Amino acid sequence: MSRGVPAVEDEEEVPGSEQSVSAPVTQEEPERELTHEEFDPKGTLALILTYFAVLAIMWVFMYFVEFLGNDLIVVG
Amino acid sequence: MSVDQETFADRYPQEAELVRRAFLVAFTALGLGALFGIFQALHRTNVLRIIPSTDYYTALTAHGVLLAIVFTIFYLVGLYQWAVTRSLDRSPTNINFTRAWLTLMTVGSAITGVTILLGFVDQIGISADVLFTFYAPLQAHPLFYTGLVVFIIGTWLAGVDWFRTWLHWKQDNPDERIPLQTFMVLTTMIMWYIATIGVAIAVLFFLLPWSLGLIDTVNPLLTRTLFWFFGHPVVYFWLLPAYMLWYTVLPKLAGGRLFSDPLARVVFVLFVLLSTPVGIHHQYVDPGIAEGFKFIAMTNTMFLLLPSLLTAFTVVASMEHGARQRGGEGLFGWLTALPWRDPAFTGMALAGLMFAAGGFSGMINAGMNINYLIHNTLWVPGHFHLTVGTAVALTMMAGTYWLWPQLTNRRLYSRPIGLLQVVMWFGGMALMSNSMHVAGLYGVPRRTAEPQYAGFDFNTAFGSMAELNIQLAVGGTLLFVSTLLFLGNLTLSLGNPKVEGLGQSLPEPLSGAEDSPRVLDNMRLWAGIALVLVVLAYVLPLGAIIQNGGLFGTGGDAYPVSVLGTFDGLDAVLELLGVGR
Amino acid sequence: MHIHQYEKLWLGMSLLLIVGFIATITYGAVGVGVTMIDDSGGNVDPNALDEHPEFSDPGVEKVGENEYEAYVVARQFIFQPDPIVVPANSTVTFYVTSADVVHGFSVVGTNANTMVIPGEVAEVTVEVGEPGEYGIVCHEYCGAGHHSMEGMLRVVPEGEYNSSDGGEQ
Incomplete structure (x- = not known):
C-alpha cells in the first residue's frame, strides 16, 4: 500500500482501494468490497430519474413559453 | 499494489518530461486566457474598462484561441501520451518523433498566438482580430492561418504516433483487447482526423491563399460551413479527455471501480460516428442552406445526446460504487460518503454536475427552430462556459492535482487550496453562466464590447440588466482568482522535495472488456461508417452552396483586420526588434 | 455484453x-x-448592391393586402434603412444581405434572428402585431466598431403608416 506517509495500520485490504495521491492522508479507507453482482446503483437511478424530470419540465417551459410565446414568430 | 509503487515519472522519465512540457504550454495558455477573460467580464458589463473597446476583440480572439485550442488540446496530448504509455505499458516507438510533433504544435501555437497578441500593438499593423471562428471575408494576417496549419499537422502526427505505438503493442499482444484508455485515445483521434478535414480544406485551399493574395475572393458561406464541419466535433475533442478522466480516474478517486467498460467503449464509438455530421446545427439561421439539411443535422445532434446521457449513468454509478464501498447508505445518503476533501475528486464531480446543466442548454441549442430564441445571444457562451469552460477545464485542473505528483515525484503544495480552487471555480461559473443564460434570453448579443445601445434598452422579465452585469462580473472575477490559485499551487509544488511512493494504480472495471463484443475494437469499421455518415450529411449541402454561390463566392472584397500590408507588418516587427532594414 | x-x-x-x-x-x-431561414433568398454580389433592383434603395414596400417586404442592407457598422418602419398587424418579409462582412440581424427580444452573410440573402417572414418599437442588433462580430451597430424596427398604427417611411435612410 503506497501512501508515502506512515499509515494507519491496515486491516483487510479492499482490492483497488489504494489511497488517492491527491486525497488528505486522514481520508478513510473503503471498508468493504462490492462486486458487480452485489451492487445495485439505486442511488444513481434515483438521481438520474430526477435529472430526467428536470430536463423534461425545463424543455417544455423553454419551448412553449419562452420560444413560442415570444414576439415575431418566423413563418416563412 | 506493491509497496512504494513506482510513479509514471520513475518508469517513463522521458515520456513524463514530454507530458509535463505539454502541460506547461497548456497552463501558460490557461493563465493568459484567464487574464483576457477577466478583461472581458469587466469590460462588457461596464464595471471596469482598461482597454479601448476596439482592443476588446483582440482580447476575445486571444481568449478563445488560447483556451479553446491551446489549453485544451495541449492538455489532451499530454494526458493521452500518459494514457497510451501507461495503459500499453510501452514507450513510443521513437521518442524523437513524439518530441517532434509536440514541438511542431508548440511552434504553430506560438505563431498564431503572437499574431493575435500583436493586435494590441497598433504601430505594427499586424492583427488577427477575427475571433475563434475567423469568418471570411474578415481576413487575418497570413501568419494566423499558417500557425494554425502547423499546429494541426502536429496533432495529426500525435495521432500517428499513438496508432503506431498501439500497432506495435498489438503485434506483441495479438489476442488482447485494446486497453480502455488506449481505446479512448484511438477513437478520439479517428474523430479528430475526420473533423479536421473541414478546417484543413477551408484554410489550405481558401483562407491562406486568399490572405496571401493568391486568390481574390472566397465564398463566405462555404468557408463558414467548412469551419463548422470542424467546429462541432472539436467540442468533443475537448470533452473526450475529460470523459477519459471521468471513466478511468474518477472511480479510483471515489474509492470504487468503473461500472462498465463495455459501455465506455460504446460511448466513444458513438462519438466517432456522430460527432461530425452535425456541424450545420451551428448554422440553423444561416441563409443559403435548405431547411431539410438543417433538420438532418438536428436529428443527428439529438442522437449525439445519447453517449453523454449514458455517460452520466455510468460515471455516477461508479461514484456510487465507491461511496458504498466506503460505507455509504441510503438512496441519497451515499453522497456524503464520497471523498469530498480530495480536490481531484471534488473538482471532477462538480465539473460533472455543471455538465448536466450545460447539457440542458445544449439541448436547447440543438433544437432547430428554438434556435431563433437564443442564436448568437449571450446564452451561447453561457452554455459553453458550462461545458468546455467547466466540464472540461475544471476536470482537467482536478485531474492535474492527481496526475502532477506522479509526473514530478513531488507532492502537491496545498490540498486545501486545491479544494478551495475547484469550489471557487464552481461558484464563479454558477454566477457567470447563470447571468449569461438569462441575459441571452433577453436578447443580449454575445461577442460585443459594449452591449449597451443608444436607441433601446433590453427588457428584463425580472431583475435588471445591472444585477445581471454584477453577477457576471463577480463570477468572472472568482474564475480568474481560481485560475491564479491553480497556477500558484502547481508552481509552489515544484518547490516541494522529491519523494517516493506517489505511484498510483487504476482499479479494474466491475464489468470488464471481456463482457463486450470484440467488434467494438475494430477501428477501421468505425472510421469507415463515420466517413459514410459525414458524406451523407455534407455532400448535398456543400454541393448546393457551391452551386448557388460559386466555389469562390459571388464577388466581394476581403476585409483585412491588419492595418498594413502583409510584409509591411513584418518589417515593422523586425524594426521594433531592432533588426530592421 | x-x-x-x-x-x-x-x-x-x-x-x-x-x-x-x-x-x-x-x-x-x-x-x-x-420555418427556418433557407436558400430561398437567393444570391447577390455584395460589391454590386448599388445595381440591385431592391438593395440599391433599401426600404419597405407594400406587396399585397397587409403584406410588406423590407429590404435591409447590413454594412460596417449600420443597418439600412434605419429605422425600418412597418404597419401594425401585417405580414412582413425581411430580405437582409451584407455589403461587406458577416453580420447578424436580430430584432431584440423576439424570434426574428438571422445571420447576414455576404453573397446570400436571408429571407425572414414574420407576423407583426401591435404598434411598438424594437431595437435591432448586429450579433456577429463584424470589425472594430461592431458594438455600435444597431438599428430600430418601428411598428406604427396602420393609419399612420406612410409608404415612404421605411425607404428613407
Whole structure:
C-alpha cells in the first residue's frame, strides 16, 4: 500500500482501494468490497430519474413559453 | 499494489518530461486566457474598462484561441501520451518523433498566438482580430492561418504516433483487447482526423491563399460551413479527455471501480460516428442552406445526446460504487460518503454536475427552430462556459492535482487550496453562466464590447440588466482568482522535495472488456461508417452552396483586420526588434 | 455484453427524451408553422448592391393586402434603412444581405434572428402585431466598431403608416 506517509495500520485490504495521491492522508479507507453482482446503483437511478424530470419540465417551459410565446414568430 | 509503487515519472522519465512540457504550454495558455477573460467580464458589463473597446476583440480572439485550442488540446496530448504509455505499458516507438510533433504544435501555437497578441500593438499593423471562428471575408494576417496549419499537422502526427505505438503493442499482444484508455485515445483521434478535414480544406485551399493574395475572393458561406464541419466535433475533442478522466480516474478517486467498460467503449464509438455530421446545427439561421439539411443535422445532434446521457449513468454509478464501498447508505445518503476533501475528486464531480446543466442548454441549442430564441445571444457562451469552460477545464485542473505528483515525484503544495480552487471555480461559473443564460434570453448579443445601445434598452422579465452585469462580473472575477490559485499551487509544488511512493494504480472495471463484443475494437469499421455518415450529411449541402454561390463566392472584397500590408507588418516587427532594414 | 437493468431502463428513457425533443421541434415546424431561414433568398454580389433592383434603395414596400417586404442592407457598422418602419398587424418579409462582412440581424427580444452573410440573402417572414418599437442588433462580430451597430424596427398604427417611411435612410 503506497501512501508515502506512515499509515494507519491496515486491516483487510479492499482490492483497488489504494489511497488517492491527491486525497488528505486522514481520508478513510473503503471498508468493504462490492462486486458487480452485489451492487445495485439505486442511488444513481434515483438521481438520474430526477435529472430526467428536470430536463423534461425545463424543455417544455423553454419551448412553449419562452420560444413560442415570444414576439415575431418566423413563418416563412 | 506493491509497496512504494513506482510513479509514471520513475518508469517513463522521458515520456513524463514530454507530458509535463505539454502541460506547461497548456497552463501558460490557461493563465493568459484567464487574464483576457477577466478583461472581458469587466469590460462588457461596464464595471471596469482598461482597454479601448476596439482592443476588446483582440482580447476575445486571444481568449478563445488560447483556451479553446491551446489549453485544451495541449492538455489532451499530454494526458493521452500518459494514457497510451501507461495503459500499453510501452514507450513510443521513437521518442524523437513524439518530441517532434509536440514541438511542431508548440511552434504553430506560438505563431498564431503572437499574431493575435500583436493586435494590441497598433504601430505594427499586424492583427488577427477575427475571433475563434475567423469568418471570411474578415481576413487575418497570413501568419494566423499558417500557425494554425502547423499546429494541426502536429496533432495529426500525435495521432500517428499513438496508432503506431498501439500497432506495435498489438503485434506483441495479438489476442488482447485494446486497453480502455488506449481505446479512448484511438477513437478520439479517428474523430479528430475526420473533423479536421473541414478546417484543413477551408484554410489550405481558401483562407491562406486568399490572405496571401493568391486568390481574390472566397465564398463566405462555404468557408463558414467548412469551419463548422470542424467546429462541432472539436467540442468533443475537448470533452473526450475529460470523459477519459471521468471513466478511468474518477472511480479510483471515489474509492470504487468503473461500472462498465463495455459501455465506455460504446460511448466513444458513438462519438466517432456522430460527432461530425452535425456541424450545420451551428448554422440553423444561416441563409443559403435548405431547411431539410438543417433538420438532418438536428436529428443527428439529438442522437449525439445519447453517449453523454449514458455517460452520466455510468460515471455516477461508479461514484456510487465507491461511496458504498466506503460505507455509504441510503438512496441519497451515499453522497456524503464520497471523498469530498480530495480536490481531484471534488473538482471532477462538480465539473460533472455543471455538465448536466450545460447539457440542458445544449439541448436547447440543438433544437432547430428554438434556435431563433437564443442564436448568437449571450446564452451561447453561457452554455459553453458550462461545458468546455467547466466540464472540461475544471476536470482537467482536478485531474492535474492527481496526475502532477506522479509526473514530478513531488507532492502537491496545498490540498486545501486545491479544494478551495475547484469550489471557487464552481461558484464563479454558477454566477457567470447563470447571468449569461438569462441575459441571452433577453436578447443580449454575445461577442460585443459594449452591449449597451443608444436607441433601446433590453427588457428584463425580472431583475435588471445591472444585477445581471454584477453577477457576471463577480463570477468572472472568482474564475480568474481560481485560475491564479491553480497556477500558484502547481508552481509552489515544484518547490516541494522529491519523494517516493506517489505511484498510483487504476482499479479494474466491475464489468470488464471481456463482457463486450470484440467488434467494438475494430477501428477501421468505425472510421469507415463515420466517413459514410459525414458524406451523407455534407455532400448535398456543400454541393448546393457551391452551386448557388460559386466555389469562390459571388464577388466581394476581403476585409483585412491588419492595418498594413502583409510584409509591411513584418518589417515593422523586425524594426521594433531592432533588426530592421 | 450484459448491461445492468437500470442502465437498460436509462437507455430507453434517453431515447424517449431524444425522440420527444425531435417531436417537439417537428410540431413547431408543422403544427405551429415555424420555418427556418433557407436558400430561398437567393444570391447577390455584395460589391454590386448599388445595381440591385431592391438593395440599391433599401426600404419597405407594400406587396399585397397587409403584406410588406423590407429590404435591409447590413454594412460596417449600420443597418439600412434605419429605422425600418412597418404597419401594425401585417405580414412582413425581411430580405437582409451584407455589403461587406458577416453580420447578424436580430430584432431584440423576439424570434426574428438571422445571420447576414455576404453573397446570400436571408429571407425572414414574420407576423407583426401591435404598434411598438424594437431595437435591432448586429450579433456577429463584424470589425472594430461592431458594438455600435444597431438599428430600430418601428411598428406604427396602420393609419399612420406612410409608404415612404421605411425607404428613407
